Amino acid sequence: MNPARRTRLEREYALLGAILIAPTVLIFCAVIVYPLVSAIYLSLFQVFTPTLEGSWVGLSNYRELLGKEEFWTSLLNNIIWTVGTLSLQIIFGVAMALILHQNMWFRSLARSLILFPYFVSTVVAVLVWKWLFNDLYGIMNHLLIVSGLTDFPIDYLGTMPNAMISVILVGAWKYFPFVVIAVLARLQTIPDALYEAARIDGAGPISRFFDVTVPQLREVLVVIIMLRAIWDFKEFDMIYLLTGGGPITSTQTLPLLVYKEAFKLNQMGMASTYAVAMMAIMLVFMILYIRRTRSEEDT
Amino acid sequence: MADVILRDIVKSFGSVTALRGLNLQIEEGEFVSLLGPSGCGKTTTLRILAGLEFPTSGTISIGDRVVNDVAPAQRDIAMVFQSYALYPHMTVAENIAYPLKKRRIPRGERTVMVQKAAELLQLTELLRRKPRQLSGGQQQRVALGRALVRDPKVFLLDEPLSNLDAKLRSYMRVELVELHRRLGRTMIYVTHDQLEAMTMSDRIAVMDGGDLQQFAPPNTVYREPANRFVAGFIGTPAMNLVDGELVLSGGDWTFRTGNLSVPVPPLGENAAAGPAALGFRPEHVRFGEGPIEGTVQVVEQSGHENIVVAKFANDLRITGRAPAAQVWKPGEPVRIRIDTAEAHAFAAGPNGERLNRPRAAA
Amino acid sequence: MKFTRKLAFNLFAWAIVLAVAFPLFWMLVTSFKPQFELFRRPPTFLPETFTLEHYWRLLSGTNFMIYFRNSAILSTVTTLVVVAIATVGSYSLVRFRYRGRESLAFIVLFTYLLPSVVLIIPLYLMLVQMGLSNTILSLVIAYSTFALPYALWLLRSFMAGIPEDLESAALVDGASRLGAFRDVILPQLLPGIISTALFAFILSWNEYLYALVLVNSDSARPLTTGVMNMLVSAFNIEWSLLMAASVMMSVPLIIVFAFLQSYLTRGFGAGGVKG
Numbered sequence: 025m026n027p028a029r030r031t032r033l034e035r036e037y038a039l040l041g042a043i044l045i046a047p048t049v050l051i052f053c054a055v056i057v058y059p060l061v062s063a064i065y066l067s068l069f070q071v072f073t074p075t076l077e078g079s080w081v082g083l084s085n086y087r088e089l090l091g092k093e094e095f096w097t098s099l100l101n102n103i104i105w106t107v108g109t110l111s112l113q114i115i116f117g118v119a120m121a122l123i124l125h126q127n128m129w130f131r132s133l134a135r136s137l138i139l140f141p142y143f144v145s146t147v148v149a150v151l152v153w154k155w156l157f158n159d160l161y162g163i164m165n166h167l168l169i170v171s172g173l174t175d176f177p178i179d180y181l182g183t184m185p186n187a188m189i190s191v192i193l194v195g196a197w198k199y200f201p202f203v204v205i206a207v208l209a210r211l212q213t214i215p216d217a218l219y220e221a222a223r224i225d226g227a228g229p230i231s232r233f234f235d236v237t238v239p240q241l242r243e244v245l246v247v248i249i250m251l252r253a254i255w256d257f258k259e260f261d262m263i264y265l266l267t268g269g270g271p272i273t274s275t276q277t278l279p280l281l282v283y284k285e286a287f288k289l290n291q292m293g294m295a296s297t298y299a300v301a302m303m304a305i306m307l308v309f310m311i312l313y314i315r316r317t318r319s320e321e322d323t
Numbered sequence: 324m325a326d327v328i329l330r331d332i333v334k335s336f337g338s339v340t341a342l343r344g345l346n347l348q349i350e351e352g353e354f355v356s357l358l359g360p361s362g363c364g365k366t367t368t369l370r371i372l373a374g375l376e377f378p379t380s381g382t383i384s385i386g387d388r389v390v391n392d393v394a395p396a397q398r399d400i401a402m403v404f405q406s407y408a409l410y411p412h413m414t415v416a417e418n419i420a421y422p423l424k425k426r427r428i429p430r431g432e433r434t435v436m437v438q439k440a441a442e443l444l445q446l447t448e449l450l451r452r453k454p455r456q457l458s459g460g461q462q463q464r465v466a467l468g469r470a471l472v473r474d475p476k477v478f479l480l481d482e483p484l485s486n487l488d489a490k491l492r493s494y495m496r497v498e499l500v501e502l503h504r505r506l507g508r509t510m511i512y513v514t515h516d517q518l519e520a521m522t523m524s525d526r527i528a529v530m531d532g533g534d535l536q537q538f539a540p541p542n543t544v545y546r547e548p549a550n551r552f553v554a555g556f557i558g559t560p561a562m563n564l565v566d567g568e569l570v571l572s573g574g575d576w577t578f579r580t581g582n583l584s585v586p587v588p589p590l591g592e593n594a595a596a597g598p599a600a601l602g603f604r605p606e607h608v609r610f611g612e613g614p615i616e617g618t619v620q621v622v623e624q625s626g627h628e629n630i631v632v633a634k635f636a637n638d639l640r641i642t643g644r645a646p647a648a649q650v651w652k653p654g655e656p657v658r659i660r661i662d663t664a665e666a667h668a669f670a671a672g673p674n675g676e677r678l679n680r681p682r683a684a685a
Numbered sequence: 686m687k688f689t690r691k692l693a694f695n696l697f698a699w700a701i702v703l704a705v706a707f708p709l710f711w712m713l714v715t716s717f718k719p720q721f722e723l724f725r726r727p728p729t730f731l732p733e734t735f736t737l738e739h740y741w742r743l744l745s746g747t748n749f750m751i752y753f754r755n756s757a758i759l760s761t762v763t764t765l766v767v768v769a770i771a772t773v774g775s776y777s778l779v780r781f782r783y784r785g786r787e788s789l790a791f792i793v794l795f796t797y798l799l800p801s802v803v804l805i806i807p808l809y810l811m812l813v814q815m816g817l818s819n820t821i822l823s824l825v826i827a828y829s830t831f832a833l834p835y836a837l838w839l840l841r842s843f844m845a846g847i848p849e850d851l852e853s854a855a856l857v858d859g860a861s862r863l864g865a866f867r868d869v870i871l872p873q874l875l876p877g878i879i880s881t882a883l884f885a886f887i888l889s890w891n892e893y894l895y896a897l898v899l900v901n902s903d904s905a906r907p908l909t910t911g912v913m914n915m916l917v918s919a920f921n922i923e924w925s926l927l928m929a930a931s932v933m934m935s936v937p938l939i940i941v942f943a944f945l946q947s948y949l950t951r952g953f954g955a956g957g958v959k960g
Contacts, residue, residue: 137702425859
């Protein structure tokens with residue numbers, strides 16, 4: 025009667041737990057871990073896509089990458105796009121959340137309308153905006169000309185800086201609802217007692233906003249910004265579909281560069297190098313976010 | 324014959340040790356309370372008994388069987404949780420019937436048993452409701468019903484009354500004792516409320532820091548606390564505990580602190596001169612006359628008596644019970660006498676053992 | 686006075702809401718206009734001639750129905766597979782103790798944030814080698830790379846919200862671990878499962894990049910790349926037809942919005958942006 029460190033029952037449970045997680049682990053290994061490792065491995069090769077023939081080139085892809093202007097302009101574009109669209113998302117998102125938090129008429133209908141762009145397919149969003157942006161018959165140009173803001177139709181996607189601005193705007197339109205919902209959810213958990221206490225202390229509506237609302241939102245905003253920064257940074261569909269990276273490469277971000285290198289220029293090795301470099305840059309944000317989430321779980 | 328035996332149970336969660344070698348023998352049909360402050364290991368003990376946690380080492384027996392390797396389902400136990408843990412998607416009837424269903428008792432029989440349990444707990448009207456449509460007290464009765472419907476060998480109750488209001492709680496205390504008497508089953512009851520433990524139990528297991536401090540009937544725990552922790556934990560207002568030293572002179576023990584010197588009842592062989600603590604309950608402090616002089620600080624009136632806290636030299640604070648007829652005012656000078664025949668001496672340290680000579684031997 | 690302020694605020698708020706919703710309204714309106722009405726200056730706000738001809742042509746004269754069917758199969762299969770695996774997986778991650786459990790949760794979160802373009806090249810090579818290119822199955826496999834971490838992360842958080850006592854009670858009442866899972870946990874998890882399934886379905890339905898790279902034949906093409914192809918391949922762009930296609934493509938989403946919207950907002954909370 026000298027019990028082992030782990031009872032049989034405990035071992036049975038551990039085994040059951042392992043069996044239940046097994047499908048997940050298998051799929052993860054097959055479709056995520058293995059490709060991830062191969063991506064890093066591939067980045068050390070020169071591969072011609074149609075024949076899939078490759079030769080080991082070691083780190084020379086990375087050396088080439090550092091000297092390549094296209095990589096750096098794409099990175100710069102990527103940063104401009106991310107910072108631009110993210111700031112608009114946050115500003116409009118918080119503002120909209122504050123509006124929806126008020127007692128407005130048909131609030132749930134308004135919320136649905138705001139939420140819809142987030143869930144609609146990027147393809148649909150892009151088609152609609154391309155139609156709105158249409159040079160001859162698009163309603164945007166019509167409205168601008170009628171209102172006298174411009175005399176000639178604007179080319180929204182074919183020239184710079186218009187193209188970048190348009191992409192950033194459409195990105196903000198599509199993704200700001202995420203901020204709205206997240207902030208709104210947080211706003212609804214701020215206890216009324218806090219506002220009442222501030223009112224008793226003589227705070228007006230403006231100081232109530234800055235002294236009560238803003239500090240309460242800080243936490244959730246940090247999380248939203250990190251998450252959206254990661255997602256915006258890796259955005260492919262919207263930019264690719266709106267401008268294809270053009271004019272020339274003016275709106276080409278890193279994901280588009282990877283795609284072009286791999287499937288248009290047929291250089292899979294180099295493309296993998298770009299992809300790995302991009303992931304390395306994102307890793308900073310990802311680790312920040314992961315650490316934050318984990319520390320939150322621990323408390 | 325012992326019904327439930329815990330032998331040398333150690334449980335650690337990572338670097339935290341919740342139980343350090345617990346030994347407990349519970350007789351068949353006994354009502355035992357596990358009493359202690361939060362974090363003392365009482366709930367862990369109960370969960371280990373239930374098979375929901377696994378001991379790092381040690382053996383658990385229920386009946387004649389070592390159950391370390393037995394799943395909760397086969398341990399012949401029932402448990403009532405602090406949160407009640409009623410299944411929200413099932414009706415009251417389905418909740419009570421669930422343990423029977425899991426034991427493959429035919430539907431017809433099941434219905435009869437659920438009806439019987441419902442009648443016993445006055446739940447008949449509520450059988451079709453969902454748990455969220457019930458009040459706290461009703462949910463509590465459903466949880467009890469689910470436990471007793473299949474007549475287990477041992478009942479495990481984890482602070483079942485702590486979410487009820489005071490009035491309902493005292494009502495349920497009586498109900499539970501009555502239930503225990505009627506069923507005659509072993510019940511192990513976890514609580515941090517000493518009133519519950521004192522009023523309901525055959526024996527109380529006082530726990531602290533993962534160790535058993537004392538395991539004895541309520542009266543013994545109150546009158547002969549095994550150590551300083553038990554002495555301070557049991558009783559409201561708490562026992563007065565004064566640090567000082569024991570002095571042996573001419574075969575008689577004296578307790579000294581500051582310029583105060585008090586005679587001590589006969590001590591056992593484990594007593595030694597040196598640092599120690601003197602303990603005496605508030606009811607053994609007499610106000611009005613006596614050798615010790617101080618000032619009244621706080622008076623709490625409870626109608627039938629007054630709780631008086633008075634301050635003495637060297638920052639010594641003593642709490643006593645005074646008859647309601649005696650009127651004391653804060654700031655007033657007061658003299659007290661300690662009924663030293665009823666005092667206890669404890670060895671130094673927070674868990675210092677009691678040094679008095681055992682009553683039977685005295 | 687109070688009412689005027691309220692009115693002003695509501696007008697202001699609704700102006701913004703309608704401006705945000707305008708592109709989608711314009712999509713709907715355009716899809717009902719005959720082609721010639723699009724070229725009217727100034728544009729008509731509501732269709733003068735209301736027509737369903739574009740919808741009719743979309744369904745009868747193009748590959749739209751094939752794409753729609755492909756998307757429906759693809760998204761349904763991906764959702765079913767991913768949610769089933771993630772449900773048992775998250776149960777294991779939250780309620781069992783074994784070595785590596787913590788690091789596994791970390792990997793899930795990591796992959797939840799991983800960009801598709803990093804995986805797409807090796808996945809492409811792998812699926813070509815397996816002879817799966819241009820099949821719906823290849824997309825199901827590819828979609829699980831983002832849908833599975835997403836579903837796991839969501840369900841893990843929903844699972845953690847179910848009181849552990851419920852499972853303990855079921856175990857004491859005589860259930861095995863799997864019995865407790867079926868009798869007690871699954872019913873409690875159901876809203877979370879619905880949320881997760883909706884998210885997985887919408888993500889799959891909207892996916893573009895993998896479909897672009899992995900499928901190059903109309904028989905397996907889903908809606909996203911299919912409709913884009915209609916835009917690119919047409920000699921002159923028929924905006925009404927494209928808008929009709931966009932509306933049709935959003936039908937599942939509109940259904941979800943009409944009946945199950947609360948599940949979507951619940952998913953937000955679980956997805957890592959808790960308040």
